[in-house]
Ligand SMILES: Nc1ncnc2c1ncn2[C@@H]1O[C@H](COP(=O)(O)OP(=O)(O)OP(=O)(O)O)[C@@H](O)[C@H]1O
């Protein structure tokens with residue numbers, strides 16, 4: 409992380425906790441239980457000590473954004489209307505982006521009670537397996553060329569312009585493919601969280617970068633050896649759920665030899681996801697506004713906030 413400290417404030421966990429302290433737990437018991445329902449392994453201490461100050465920080469950024477947007481439109485003598493505030497969450501496969509994103513969605517909805525906070529993952533913009541096969545890149549799922557970036561950019565443009573009922577395709581880990589004819593609808597939210605390994609990437613052949621649409625970005629970071637552990641742990645969970653469902657992509661692995669299945673998963677980690685992390689994901693870390701660094705047991709130990 410050495411190089412990051414030139415342009416980032418490096419803040420230890422204990423320092424960060426002190427940034428928003430009023431002595432009272434800001435979450436009610438039922439809200440804490442709701443969070444447990446999200447992922448029962450989430451540490452509630454993390455929520456209180458890390459996510460409460462983080463939500464307050466984002467509140468400051470959103471306030472500035474809204475003021476500037478309104479002033480800009482007044483300068484242009486245009487009608488002042490809301491354009492969603494878009495937050496990007498980047499990081500490796502299995503580092504915990506979707507967990508972070510859902511947690512943030514819940515915290516922001518709670519803080520901005522009158523605002524609509526929606527969440528989307530860029531997984532839905534992967535090409536379907538049939539097209540990946542046609543292109544001969546089935547073993548490159550998650551790499552930049554495996555996403556329909558033009559479609560993702562068009563989608564973000566429509567959302568940012570305040571369009572209603574904008575449809576995003578859906579990806580399912582269970583079928584390991586895009587779900588045919590099913591969509592997620594983004595309907596003029598006040599805040600949109602976009603989570604995905606590629607949100608900070610800038611493919612060379614595009615005129616507009618997806619990062620142009622992000623008002624705040626977070627990179628979830630951890631040592632690759634730890635992320636591998638989390639990847640294998642999640643693989644174990646996927647096998648456990650696939651067991652009773654022959655239509656599940658992981659079913660043959662779930663009913664077969666477990667050791668063999670894990671050997672395959674370790675190989676996929678090493679030859680696909682780790683390569684993707686090193687070649688295409690890690691190089692985008694220094695574009696994030698905030699880096700959340702996690703250690704054993706998903707515990708957040710350091711936070712980096714962009715200085716300027
Ligand atoms: N804060 C946390 N506390 C405990 N477990 C967590 C936490 N964050 C993530 N996990 C676990 O780590 C694994 C990966 O998390 P998650 O699915 O959120 O990752 P992801 O980065 O969204 O992955 P992908 O890119 O493959 O969709 C899951 O098994 C999840 O339950």
Ligand SMILES: CC(C)(CO)[C@@H](O)C(=O)NCCC(=O)O
Pocket residue numbers: 501531549550551605676680681
């Ligand atoms: C869908 C992605 C690319 C990102 O979430 C990832 O979970 C994935 O499926 N990677 C491909 C290799 C693998 O099966 O882990």
